[in-house]
Amino acid sequence: MTYAEAVAYLDSCVPFGIKPGLERIEALLQAMDNPETAYKTVHITGTNGKGSVTALIDSVLTHSGRRVGRFTSPHLISYTERICVNGRSITEEAFGELIAKVAEVVTKLVDGGLEPPTQFEVLTAAAFLFFREQEVDYAVIEVGLGGLLDSTNVITPEVAVITNVTIDHQAYCGNTVEEIATHKAGIIKPKVPVVTAAQSSALEVIRSKAKELKSQILVFNEDFSIKSRSAMPEGQMITLEDKAGHKDMLFTTLAGVHQAVNLACAAEALRVLMKSDSAISEETLREGLARAKWAGRFEIVKRLDRLFIFDGAHNANGAEAFHLTYTELFKDRAKTMILAVLADKEVQAVVDQLVGSKDSVITVPAPTPRSCTPEELASHIHSEVSTASSVTEGLERAMKTTKAGDIIVVAGSLYILGEAEQWLNAQ
Missing domain, CATH: 3.40.1190.10 (Mur-like, catalytic domain)
Structure with missing residues (x-):
């Protein structure tokens, strides 16, 4: 084979x-x-x-x-x-x-x-x-x-x-x-x-x-x-x-x-x-x-004049861990998030931990039938939010709406991190 x-x-x-x-x-x-x-x-x-x-x-x-x-x-x-x-x-x-x-x-x-x-x-x-x-x-x-x-x-x-x-x-x-x-x-x-x-x-x-x-x-x-x-x-x-x-x-x-x-x-x-x-x-x-290294677990990558953070954070406990880590390292700095969450997770609990009031969010689908649709996920978010059809589209939009030194986070499901890593490696 x-x-x-x-x-x-x-x-x-x-x-x-x-x-x-x-x-x-x-x-x-x-x-x-x-x-x-x-x-x-x-x-x-x-x-x-x-x-x-x-x-x-x-x-x-x-x-x-x-x-x-x-x-x-x-x-x-x-x-x-x-x-x-x-x-x-x-x-x-x-x-x-x-x-x-x-x-x-x-x-x-x-x-x-x-x-x-x-x-x-x-x-x-x-x-x-x-x-x-x-x-x-x-x-x-x-x-x-x-x-x-x-x-x-x-x-x-x-x-x-x-x-x-x-x-x-x-x-x-x-x-x-x-x-x-x-x-x-x-x-x-x-x-x-x-x-x-x-x-x-x-x-x-x-x-x-x-x-x-x-x-x-x-x-x-x-x-x-x-x-x-x-x-x-x-x-x-x-x-x-x-x-x-x-x-x-x-x-x-x-x-x-x-x-x-x-x-x-x-x-x-x-x-x-x-x-x-x-x-x-x-x-x-x-x-x-x-x-020891472990990809996709609050992984910080400095590229394209931005700070990228990749984190699986796929359930309420993981999202809480992300929130505590982000706050410890970056206080309440605003971030742009590319977010996907699976529908069988505690969606609101995950969103509440990951998304801050100053944040801008782009919701995307995860490549699995279990994924929330971007529109469905957006309905759980109370800060600035838009939808995209893919992780790549979300990242390209995030690059246009951010400036040098800003933080871009890809989180909410391990399923989307591979595409995000591939996109970044191709830049």
Whole structure:
């Protein structure tokens, strides 16, 4: 398969939708001789921050001299971004060959009576297979949706991380924080340590599951905490402290107090790995965290005499994190926003956090049937607003209505960031 043929094949899997359950992925992996058992894994879930924690842990393990696979979703521009080894995306050629191998196994299984796997299940199986072929030492695996029934939940990791738990994906994970926490806690395995920044009733659900499975639980603000942080446009310096009084001063280019919490969780998970892997040292921990990058999470780019900020901020919790970070770095400076929000999110809550009274907003559609129309989204906005048919059109209009030194923000959905990045790179 070429890359284009692989994408067409994956698109053909979309009609099978999101179907929680592990029967299909287990059959697929078994037919490939269970590649997910060939290396150590780290498993990460949470409502927000799981991608950032994945990137931070991946960076430290790579800087510790380990060969490391990383599986994340969604992608911004290309499917190849989802499957990386030592920070480098799989090539389009290798991706095509990989999907062809999985597709061949799928055909045999479906001919034998198996229900067709979903697109995400095919991608998960492909990632696990590729990591075995690449002979990685570790694979850092981000959950796609929830945890308990997610297709990645076939691994027994060295450590699990549950970043936080808020309301999102109610159709699949439940309508209460406790129900959602039950899905997230589904990644906890017997006697495998779990690190979490969950709070209140969600934390109690996770704590109860950890106790049931005799798994050590390490809780933010109990077992480890942030003593201080100093924010700047280049990133932030964070001092962490554990229960024993051990302090770490760490730097990350990722902005915002929410990223400081993500860094704290990543560092705690890495300390668990340190106990059995001497390659991970204090030095590689500091260097790996400082060098970690994660596109589309309050990503600041200075180009075209403007300051561009790209941020997924796709749900109420993510939008609140954007608001706090923006206010910390830029106070109440007016911004021009290119905004898309999915209709199945808390649209008004997202808008209220992202849009300030001085802001000018251009609403655009996200490239998915789940998107609000620009007109529908505009009805939620109480400051200056106009609509555009695409991200590109919105950015071109923003360039005409702003001047040197102004801030242009693209936010509200990860789905629109790829087009924004491509537009900027073409200028």
